[in-house]
Amino acid sequence: MEEPLLDHSSSPLPEAVSSRSLFTDAGLFSKITFSWMGPLLDLGKRKTLDLDDVPLLDDRDSVHGIVPKFKSNIDSISATEQCSDVTTVKLVKALVLTTWKLIIVTAVYALLRTITSYVGPYLIEDFVSYLNESPRSTKRGYLLVLAFVVAQLMEGLSSRHLLFRSQQLGVRVHSALIAIIYQKGLALSSQYRQGSSSGELINVVNLDAECVGNFNWSMHELWLLPVQITLAMVILYSTLGLAALAALAATILTMLANLWGGSSKISKRKL
Structure with a gap:
């Protein structure tokens, strides 16, 4: 409680420091496998981490x-x-x-x-x-x-x-x-x-x-939805043939009918 929150004598201002994190300096294989976190995890296993043990963030x-x-x-x-x-x-x-x-x-x-x-x-x-x-x-x-x-x-x-x-x-x-x-x-x-x-x-x-x-x-869900539908239709078409298109049409008609029915019920409740 007696120690100051900011020690200006020992820690310089953040604006004057240019730091690079462990993730930035890690190689390609280390980034893919997340092995750049290994030294920090090993240190945390051996002792309680202090503020000085945590690596600095990159400027970005x-x-x-x-x-x-x-x-x-x-x-x-x-x-x-x-x-x-x-x-x-x-x-x-x-x-x-x-x-x-x-x-x-x-x-x-x-x-x-x-x-x-x-x-x-x-x-x-x-x-x-x-x-x-x-x-x-x-x-x-x-x-x-x-x-x-x-x-x-x-x-x-x-x-x-x-x-x-x-x-x-x-x-x-x-x-x-x-x-x-x-x-x-x-x-x-x-x-x-x-x-x-x-x-x-x-x-x-x-x-x-x-x-x-x-x-x-x-x-990313908005533009991934057509991709998911396309991939699913390719798999269904390779297995079922033209029946997959009929199933897609039936699904679309069902969704439109539910949308129209839900909107009509809401309008009736408002009236």
Whole structure:
């Protein structure tokens, strides 16, 4: 309780330090297998971790590295649109420009996970036909097993990396928004502060910024839905033929009928 929260004599200002994390300096194989976390996990197994034992964040993941880039994107968008007001659309554009590389990375991992998850169902018919063959080809059996194992391995790795990158993206967005809101709160006039309570600002920081940061978990679902439907239809068509198209048409008609029935019930209740 007697120690100061910030020791300026021993720790320099964050703005003056350029750090690189263990993840940034790790090699390709270390990043794929997450072995770059091995030394930290081994140290945590042997003793309780202190603050000095935790490696520093990279500049791209820290607040003092994200906020200036986020502010510059907002200023450039404001200069392009010739409007100084920060609207919701402008804020979304600035967030996308700040984190577009991670968005592309998560999109690639999400697509790879989706494709590899359909390899197993697609190979079921080949496995059944191979087992029913009387003179079985050993080479074909090994190829089928190898394809299935590789697909499952790729699905597992892509799922883990999608989870890790999505958390990294969410932390960047969350940190940038909280820093901007905090700096804006410090710059507010006393007259404006009287019109809004401190609870509203706390709600924005704790709830709204967190919801925006967690949006990255579902932002790829919109464009992945047609991909999933297409892959499912390819598997069904290879097995059922034209009957798969009839099943798809029946499913669409059922969904439209349920949508029309639900909307009509809601309108009747309002009346």
